[in-house]
Amino acid sequence: MGSTRWFAGILAACAYVSLAVQVHAQPPRAPVSRTTAELDRKVQNFLDAERDQWDYLNVPYQDGRILHDLVVKGGHKAILEIGTSTGHSTVWLAWAAAKTGGRVTTIEIDRGRHERALANFKRAGVAEHVDARLADAHDLVKLLPGPWDFVFQDADKEWYLQYFRDLEAKMAPGGCYTAHNVARPYARQVTEFLDYARKRPGVSFRFAEGASAEGISISCWAR
Numbered sequence: 001m002g003s004t005r006w007f008a009g010i011l012a013a014c015a016y017v018s019l020a021v022q023v024h025a026q027p028p029r030a031p032v033s034r035t036t037a038e039l040d041r042k043v044q045n046f047l048d049a050e051r052d053q054w055d056y057l058n059v060p061y062q063d064g065r066i067l068h069d070l071v072v073k074g075g076h077k078a079i080l081e082i083g084t085s086t087g088h089s090t091v092w093l094a095w096a097a098a099k100t101g102g103r104v105t106t107i108e109i110d111r112g113r114h115e116r117a118l119a120n121f122k123r124a125g126v127a128e129h130v131d132a133r134l135a136d137a138h139d140l141v142k143l144l145p146g147p148w149d150f151v152f153q154d155a156d157k158e159w160y161l162q163y164f165r166d167l168e169a170k171m172a173p174g175g176c177y178t179a180h181n182v183a184r185p186y187a188r189q190v191t192e193f194l195d196y197a198r199k200r201p202g203v204s205f206r207f208a209e210g211a212s213a214e215g216i217s218i219s220c221w222a223r
């Protein structure tokens, strides 16, 4: 009788342990793509190592991160950047494009900066997500067909309003148009651009929270 009770006790304990394991067992994790994890590590290492080294009018780190997050959150794929310089913002945008399955077309007029940018894209591991053009954006922006899901303008401030006018008809539904250096009066045309962008029907307008003192404006088209 004693051994029967002992055996029943063992069975009950086993059943309890089995139930507890089932209740607390974690669902199997989705397999992490090694390629994605490796790219993330490579780009993050590059951005961290270069963080204080950018010296060609490049965006501050926090502004690059904001651009990256906007693209990833919006799932934007067709990305246009006006003003590559040596490629800091492009690396952030291209990293985001790698996550959304997109690509960044970026335009720079200065050959030396364009070439340094190309080298940076390779070092960061994002070259395959970038189509870097050496051109005058005044001309090329008009020629590129779009449609664009995401635009970042960061070139000559005097042309901000004109770039926006050239591109607004090429913005995809749900697309967003961002502009850097909008918090300081760099040029009369920046103010004119902001006034114009604010009044576009069917286009929301706001400033990015957490951006540097340079400021980033965000205009988004309805879906």
Ligand SMILES: C[S@@+](CC[C@H](N)C(=O)[O-])C[C@H]1O[C@@H](n2cnc3c(N)ncnc32)[C@H](O)[C@@H]1O
Pocket: 056, 057, 058, 059, 082, 083, 084, 085, 086, 087, 088, 089, 090, 107, 108, 109, 110, 113, 135, 136, 137, 138, 154, 155, 156
């Ligand atoms: C503020 S910097 C861009 C910084 C860059 N977005 C980054 O974060 O690394 C502006 C760049 O626009 C370029 N630029 C100015 N006018 C241009 C034009 N008409 N077409 C193309 N690039 C132009 C300048 O040569 C300069 O490198």
